[in-house]
């Protein structure tokens with residue numbers, strides 16, 4: 001078997017990579033206004049889907065919306081009135097900053113802390129870059 005044949009053989013036996021999650025669709029935020037508060041009813045579904053720390057995401061959202069929030073069971077309750085779109089925009093922003101790989105555009109990334117610097121590492125292409133959290 002020559003080199004090219006070996007290469008061909010190796011490719012044939014390689015596991016299919018493209019079956020991994022190529023579409024990334026964060027669940028639509030389910031938002032309800034309750035008086036002066038805004039309740040994000042499916043907060044847990046969203047955090048589970050994007051696989052990031054609940055506190056990190058909540059911290060980001062409250063900072064972006066310039067308000068405070070508490071977690072109540074599966075829900076996040078924000079002080080103030082926000083529309084579904086406002087919340088969705090912030091979640092999308094979080095995803096593009098902390099989940100989407102800037103190199104290959106995929107979403108198989110994780111955050112890693114090293115010497116007080118947080119890095120986003122991509123499982124798909126191996127890119128690693130520091131992010132501000």
Ligand SMILES: [Zn+2]
Pocket residue numbers: 101102103104105106122123124125126127
């Ligand atoms: Zn990547």
